Amino acid sequence: QKEVEQNSGPLSVPEGAIASLNCTYSDRGSQSFFWYRQYSGKSPELIMSIYSNGDKEDGRFTAQLNKASQYVSLLIRDSQPSDSATYLCAVKSYSSASKIIFGSGTRLSIRP
Amino acid sequence: GAGVSQTPSNKVTEKGKYVELRCDPISGHTALYWYRQSLGQGPEFLIYFQGTGAADDSGLPNDRFFAVRPEGSVSTLKIQRTERGDSAVYLCASSRTSGGTATDTQYFGPGTRLTVL
Numbered sequence: 001q002k003e004v005e006q007n008s009g010p011l012s013v014p015e016g017a018i019a020s021l022n023c024t025y026s027d028r029g030s031q032s033f034f035w036y037r038q039y040s041g042k043s044p045e046l047i048m049s050i051y052s053n054g055d056k057e058d059g060r061f062t063a064q065l066n067k068a069s070q071y072v073s074l075l076i077r078d079s080q081p082s083d084s085a086t087y088l089c090a091v092k093s094y095s096s097a098s099k100i101i102f103g104s105g106t107r108l109s110i111r112p
Numbered sequence: 113g114a115g116v117s118q119t120p121s122n123k124v125t126e127k128g129k130y131v132e133l134r135c136d137p138i139s140g141h142t143a144l145y146w147y148r149q150s151l152g153q154g155p156e157f158l159i160y161f162q163g164t165g166a167a168d169d170s171g172l173p174n175d176r177f178f179a180v181r182p183e184g185s186v187s188t189l190k191i192q193r194t195e196r197g198d199s200a201v202y203l204c205a206s207s208r209t210s211g212g213t214a215t216d217t218q219y220f221g222p223g224t225r226l227t228v229l
Contacts, residue, residue, distance in 0.1 A: 004154075008152075032216070042222070043203055043220040043221060043222050043223050044155065044203075044220050045220070046217055046218070046219070049217065088154050088155075090154070092216075099157045099160065099168060099170070099171070100145075100157065100218065101157070102147075102154030102155045102156070103154050104152065104153050104154050105152075105153075105154050
């Protein structure tokens with residue numbers, strides 16, 4: 001089992017709709033959770049971080065964390081073509097205070 | 113201010129050669145990380161520096177890989193006897209600290225694309 005799992009996609013969503021990206025992780029000691037956006041040929045860019053159970057909203061983005069289910073998600077409201085990218089879920093655990101484990105990413109495509 | 117910079121942006125080398133990849137972190141960031149990203153995969157952790165010392169090098173795949181950060185700022189990732197399987201994008205990231213949560217955001221550089229022929 002991979003430490004951080006994501007559906008590779010591609011996930012195709014119409015413009016203006018809500019895009020829902022999901023991630024599960026295996027280490028119950030995980031404490032910090034991140035969503036990065038990566039455009040093709042570019043480096044990852046942090047868009048959301050979440051540390052406690054529940055929802056965290058920032059503009060059109062909402063991160064959701066459920067530690068009991070070892071599940072973290074990212075919702076993108078009013079999806080725009082510029083949101084088309086690969087979204088990487090990343091997790092930091094108590095067992096390794098420095099290392100962040102990334103999932104393989106979900107490719108999101110927003111169709112006009 | 114300036115972000116993380118990496119040089120060169122592209123490096124093509126032949127199998128068996130030695131390469132050095134450079135990372136210049138954001139000024140004032142004490143933590144520096146190296147990752148490797150293959151096509152279709154997420155970044156894979158290689159090594160982490162806190163200041164001048166390598167605090168966690170558990171991700172280095174073998175002893176052909178080595179990294180230094182002698183003055184606690186610029187870091188160099190060194191790969192000896194390169195193999196075709198070393199071909200990937202090597203990413204560097206820095207953060208203000210490493211232990212907290214609010215301040216441990218990692219900012220990535222543009223990466224160095226290494227191709228081993």
